Amino acid sequence: MNAMAILTERDRTAVCKEFEKLTGPVKLVVFSQELVAGDLCRQNEQLVREVATLSDKLTVEVLNPAIDRERAEPYRVDQVPAIAVEGARAYGIRFYGIPSGYEFSNLIDSIIVASTGEPALSEETKASLQALAEDVDIKVFSTPT
Amino acid sequence: MRLAQHMAVASERVRATAIEATEFPELSRAYQVMGVPKVVINDRVQFEGAVPEQDFLGAVLQAVAPA
Numbered sequence: 655m656n657a658m659a660i661l662t663e664r665d666r667t668a669v670c671k672e673f674e675k676l677t678g679p680v681k682l683v684v685f686s687q688e689l690v691a692g693d694l695c696r697q698n699e700q701l702v703r704e705v706a707t708l709s710d711k712l713t714v715e716v717l718n719p720a721i722d723r724e725r726a727e728p729y730r731v732d733q734v735p736a737i738a739v740e741g742a743r744a745y746g747i748r749f750y751g752i753p754s755g756y757e758f759s760n761l762i763d764s765i766i767v768a769s770t771g772e773p774a775l776s777e778e779t780k781a782s783l784q785a786l787a788e789d790v791d792i793k794v795f796s797t798p799t
Numbered sequence: 800m801r802l803a804q805h806m807a808v809a810s811e812r813v814r815a816t817a818i819e820a821t822e823f824p825e826l827s828r829a830y831q832v833m834g835v836p837k838v839v840i841n842d843r844v845q846f847e848g849a850v851p852e853q854d855f856l857g858a859v860l861q862a863v864a865p866a
Contacts, residue, residue, distance in 0.1 A: 733826070739804075743811070746811075750822070750823060773808045784810055790841060791841050793838070796800065
């Protein structure tokens with residue numbers, strides 16, 4: 655039995671249009687743990703699978719951090735549901751919680767930038783970031799409105 | 800999150816995590832999230848609200864600067 659679709663026809667059309675910008679393959683790694691947050695993890699996984707059907711450049715892998723420990727460990731994801739967005743390399747982009755509303759737009763944008771590998775930043779910003787001598791962990795808290 | 804994720808693509812040093820505050824209340828409490836978006840860099844520099852790229856970069860550089 656198929657669960658009802660999360661994305662509306664309008665969402666799908668808009669995302670397909672955005673996905674015309676995709677150039678290289680992107681892997682969406684979904685972290686799910688039924689026992690911790692079953693409903694949220696199922697919805698998150700369904701959302702990612704629906705998005706992935708909109709381009710043949712996207713693939714999905716689902717990991718349970720408690721079971722697929724070796725595969726999950728390098729991602730250092732300590733919450734579920736979560737998504738990692740990977741392109742030509744593991745870019746370190748994570749979404750904790752179901753990306754809805756504004757965060758959904760960010761998920762789509764992250765897929766595009768992971769695909770092209772071309773961040774929309776000034777040359778000065780890119781040069782400063784490439785010169786970093788230490789790791790930088792950025793957390794961005796948002797709400798679904 | 801938009802700037803953060805573009806920064807993550809620009810540099811292997813940068814990781815960007817979007818956190819849905821209502822789904823992770825403990826994490827939000829730990830980081831004293833009152834308004835959103837709230838950005839926390841290396842658990843050291845934080846700010847609320849959307850800022851221009853230059854200011855965001857300034858916060859990143861501040862977070863890695865010697866104390």
